[in-house]
Amino acid sequence: MDTYEVILAFQPELDEEIRKATLEKLESIISDGKGKIEDLNQLGMRKFAYEVKKAKEGFFVLASFQTEPSQISRIREFLNSDEVIVRAMLTKQRIPVKGEKDGQSEQSAVDRASHQRT
Template identity: 35%
Template sequence: MRNYELVCVIQPDLDENAFNSVLEKVKGWVTESGGNVDKVDVWGRRKLAYIIKKHREGQFVLLNLSMNPSTTSDLERNLRYQEPIIRHMLSVVG
């Protein structure tokens, strides 16, 4: 198991229920693959450096994960196909 940081930029116009359901989906994918979500830190709504998919702002979330390196490709594929997630970045910690 390795430690990862996952930063997601989620569409700014989602209501609280839709935002929480996106987070629950991401957490579910991690736990289904045998990993753990250690911490979820919601940074809130912030202005983007440039326009992404016609959005000037995004809701930023940082997730600290521990999971097997072999399951990261499945997680990234699932993130890529989620429309509410504008951008994501998964990186190894340490």
Template identity: 35%
Template sequence: MRAYETMLVLKADLEEETRDALIAKYEGIVAKEGGTVQQSTKYGKRKLAYEINKNREGFYVLLNFEANTTTPAELERLMKIDENVLRYLTVVKEQ
């Protein structure tokens, strides 16, 4: 198992229930793939450095999790096709 960190930028105009459901969905994917989520931090609505798909603001979420090496690829594949996710980045955390 490796430690990963994923930063998500969601659309800022999503309702709180929808936003929480999306975060729970991605946490569930990590669990389904055999990993564990250590921490999920919501940084809230922030102004973007540049416009992304006509959005000037985004809702930032940080996921810290441990998983096998195939989990981040599956997570990113699903984020890529989700229209509510503006940007994402997954990195391997140093031990």
């Protein structure tokens, strides 16, 4: 199983119960695929950098979950079809390889050091 993160922006005027029901449906889709939600953070109301579907702000939720890669298309389909979700971004979490620090390999650090400008 791979680990993914999804950040959801809900309609700003949405009732908390509807938002909760949508998150429960997402959790159900993930668990149907033998996955599980590891972490769910409600980030609250935030302003968009630009207008999205005529909204200037949205209620943001960040979820981290594990699932099989074969389930991602089903999850994306749900995220794109649910009208209460203004915007969603789904990413795969990268697991650092031994010898990497902050997403960069030790070799990259050597390459940068040997190519410094004077």
